[in-house]
Amino acid sequence: MRAPRPVARHRARGPFAVRGPIRDLRGPALAGVLTIAAAGIAAVTGSPPAPANTATATASVATPAPLRTHVNLRESVDSARAESAASRANVRAAAVPSVTPAQAPPPRPAPIVGSFLPVEGCDATVPTVEPPNGQLALDELCTIGDRHLLRADAAATYLAMNAAFAAEFGVPLAITDSYRDVGTQSRLYSQKPGLAARPGTSNHGWGVAVDLFGGVDSYGSAEHAWLTDHGSEYGWVNPEWALAGGSRPEPWHWEFDPSLLG
Numbered sequence: 001m002r003a004p005r006p007v008a009r010h011r012a013r014g015p016f017a018v019r020g021p022i023r024d025l026r027g028p029a030l031a032g033v034l035t036i037a038a039a040g041i042a043a044v045t046g047s048p049p050a051p052a053n054t055a056t057a058t059a060s061v062a063t064p065a066p067l068r069t070h071v072n073l074r075e076s077v078d079s080a081r082a083e084s085a086a087s088r089a090n091v092r093a094a095a096v097p098s099v100t101p102a103q104a105p106p107p108r109p110a111p112i113v114g115s116f117l118p119v120e121g122c123d124a125t126v127p128t129v130e131p132p133n134g135q136l137a138l139d140e141l142c143t144i145g146d147r148h149l150l151r152a153d154a155a156a157t158y159l160a161m162n163a164a165f166a167a168e169f170g171v172p173l174a175i176t177d178s179y180r181d182v183g184t185q186s187r188l189y190s191q192k193p194g195l196a197a198r199p200g201t202s203n204h205g206w207g208v209a210v211d212l213f214g215g216v217d218s219y220g221s222a223e224h225a226w227l228t229d230h231g232s233e234y235g236w237v238n239p240e241w242a243l244a245g246g247s248r249p250e251p252w253h254w255e256f257d258p259s260l261l262g
């Protein structure tokens, strides 16, 4: 069953908000540009260039959140991240699904973090270039505990929602599934075609869906009712197709929809 098409909206804010023509430059690269610009102005006006004040100039640009060091992540995630930037293209090329999707994948939800804190110990960023479904790199994902991964913004909002849930029920959300790479989705689909979405079409492949149990997996439970009432405050919903009267009832399946936070 294919998930509904998420609304694609660009509303990057907070730590991910960068604006202006030099948005991709930071630190030494930005200082270099500023120095060159100052020298160019001096050549035109005949006055000596003012010394580039890197700190002031950098601070005047929308400042990204400071990079955090890895403290809580698994060692395997750390080491894989270190090499993932260089090899991402190769990894993705090698991970091409053996099952060809019959239909185009849904649009990837736009990145958003809003007022939510980044995941502690995770310096992953929301990908700026759209990755293929199920082929997110490890430096685009954050752990949400118990070896489960979500896209950086979905992870941040999920953990905030989880904290509120735990405050209400005394236990955290119980999770069985989160981000699925394309290999995992293909395997699931071949084993349980009636239960797993066709590879390339699942929101699990965008890193923006979780499967929950511990009460949430039953319509009408206190846990499911709480999440229905409060999940959207964090951008999370049990989508329409998964509701009790939907085309494929799945009370356990919850998705992050950034447009809900607008």
Ligand SMILES: [Zn+2]
Pocket (backbone or CB within 6 Å): 177, 204, 209, 210, 211, 252, 253, 254
């Ligand atoms: Zn699911």
